[in-house]
Amino acid sequence: MKLVFTKGIGLKPIYLLRLIALIPTSILSEVFTLVEKLKFGGKIRKTQIEKPPVFIIGHWRSGTTLLHQLIYLDSQFTAPTIIQTVIPDHFIFSTKYWVPVLQKVMPPTRPMDEVEMRPLDPMEDEWALIRLGSPTPFLKIFFPSHKTGFLNSSDEFIPAAKDLERWKINILLLLKKITLLTPKQIVLKNPFHTPRMSLLAETFPGAKFIHIVRHPYKIVPSAINMWNIVAKENAFRDGWQEPATEETAHLLNEFWKSVNANKPRLGDGQFAEIRFEDLEKDPVNELKRVYAELDLTFSSEHEKSIIQFMEGKKNYRKNIFNLSDNQKSSINKILESYMKSYSYES
Numbered sequence: 001m002k003l004v005f006t007k008g009i010g011l012k013p014i015y016l017l018r019l020i021a022l023i024p025t026s027i028l029s030e031v032f033t034l035v036e037k038l039k040f041g042g043k044i045r046k047t048q049i050e051k052p053p054v055f056i057i058g059h060w061r062s063g064t065t066l067l068h069q070l071i072y073l074d075s076q077f078t079a080p081t082i083i084q085t086v087i088p089d090h091f092i093f094s095t096k097y098w099v100p101v102l103q104k105v106m107p108p109t110r111p112m113d114e115v116e117m118r119p120l121d122p123m124e125d126e127w128a129l130i131r132l133g134s135p136t137p138f139l140k141i142f143f144p145s146h147k148t149g150f151l152n153s154s155d156e157f158i159p160a161a162k163d164l165e166r167w168k169i170n171i172l173l174l175l176k177k178i179t180l181l182t183p184k185q186i187v188l189k190n191p192f193h194t195p196r197m198s199l200l201a202e203t204f205p206g207a208k209f210i211h212i213v214r215h216p217y218k219i220v221p222s223a224i225n226m227w228n229i230v231a232k233e234n235a236f237r238d239g240w241q242e243p244a245t246e247e248t249a250h251l252l253n254e255f256w257k258s259v260n261a262n263k264p265r266l267g268d269g270q271f272a273e274i275r276f277e278d279l280e281k282d283p284v285n286e287l288k289r290v291y292a293e294l295d296l297t298f299s300s301e302h303e304k305s306i307i308q309f310m311e312g313k314k315n316y317r318k319n320i321f322n323l324s325d326n327q328k329s330s331i332n333k334i335l336e337s338y339m340k341s342y343s344y345e346s
Contacts, residue, residue: 001026007143010237018236032090032097040092040180047176051185052206054294057194057259059252061222062214063276064124065115068189070283072122073305076297078184079122080174082106088128088174092181111233112226113319124190125174132170135163136192141231144239149247150227154195154254168203175204194255197262207270208294211259214276215344216335217328220248221321245327249334256338269295275342283310 001022009015054077058064072079084091087098102119109116130136137156144150159167178186193200194211201207224243231240263271272293279286283306291298323331332339332346339346 003139003142004236007139008237012238015236018234029087029089032087032094036090036093044092044173044176044180047180049172049175049179049186049204050183052204052208053175054185054187054208054210054296055193055197055200056187056189056210056212057197058191058212058214059194059219059223059255060191060226061219062191063212063279064189064191066276067210067212067274067279068122068124068187070279070287070306070309071187073309074299074302076185076299077187078178078182079187079189080125080128080178081120082117082123083119084174084178085123085125085128086131088131088177092177112229113222114316122187122189124192125171125188126190126192128174129167129170132173134167134170135159138192141227142234142236144231144235144237144241146239146241149241150243151247151251154251154258157192157195158199171203191255195258197259198265201262201266201270206267208296209263209266209271210290210294211263211271211273212276212279213256213273213338213342216249216252216331216339217323218276218321219252220245220327220331221323222319223248223252225319225321245323246330246334249331253335253338256335269293 004019004022009019054071056064056067056071068079071077083095083098083102086102087094091098099119106117106119126136126138130138137151140150175186197209200209224245228240228242272290274286274290284303287302287306288298290296328346338344
């Protein structure tokens with residue numbers, strides 16, 4: 001609500017309806033947050049994150065969701081759920097009240113790729129950080145502007161000064177609250193974290209990172225399609241501009257360069273990399289390799305769960321995007337080194 005009034009909204013009915021829909025949930029959230037602070041505030045403050053989190057990073061549409069789902073099947077891990085990212089300020093107290101509500105109002109699948117969605121499925125934590133008031137370039141989705149592009153540089157993903165302190169407080173709060181509910185190691189998936197590797201390693205000593213990559217011919221058009229859909233469903237005013245092929249390819253290249261610059265600063269057992277194509281083809285052996293590189297234990301029970309999960313995905317059909325020769329040429333030029341590094345053919 002604060003953002004709506006500070007950044008302004010459009011007067012079209014769709015934007016006003018979104019504002020009206022915020023009012024009752026905002027009031028309820030204030031009440032539930034107060035109750036949670038009174039009941040659990042002391043316990044949350046005393047909670048320690050004993051096991052360093054695992055961060056799944058990579059550009060959007062590179063396969064981060066599939067990797068997150070597969071690791072979430074492992075009983076030694078937990079992850080932020082959809083319900084926890086929707087109500088991060090009070091989920092310890094109010095999850096039991098909100099799950100039935102979400103079950104009724106949530107679409108059964110994500111609009112950009114038909115991946116199934118349920119309130120207790122794993123979700124990327126950027127949504128929670130937004131709700132907690134953290135600075136994020138994601139706000140350009142909600143309050144677009146004709147004057148500025150969407151994601152121009154990886155530098156804007158890293159908060160600074162007072163924003164940095166707010167960001168650290170919020171991500172620590174989120175992980176402490178999850179840890180209070182379960183002592184399991186937390187695995188987070190969030191493309192926004194990709195340029196934040198050094199910041200996350202500093203905030204969570206011993207944190208582990210899994211970087212997933214995919215052929216840019218698949219990533220670039222799919223990411224553009226995703227952002228268009230997310231903006232259409234969440235914006236509070238006019239001004240959205242579809243990201244260009246070159247803009248998206250440049251950001252993918254910046255993400256990759258950022259990972260290469262930061263991974264040498266990590267210790268042994270803190271970084272692993274995987275190609276989406278290899279994960280999809282042989283998920284069990286690829287995850288065994290990643291676990292070994294990160295000094296994690298891979299169990300036979302997890303292997304069975306992966307096989308069963310992938311069996312259930314056999315009928316899943318991916319979106320198909322057709323690139324023009326000019327678009328392919330732009331991607332080849334911008335991402336030449338990236339493609340050579342992972343043996344992707346142009």
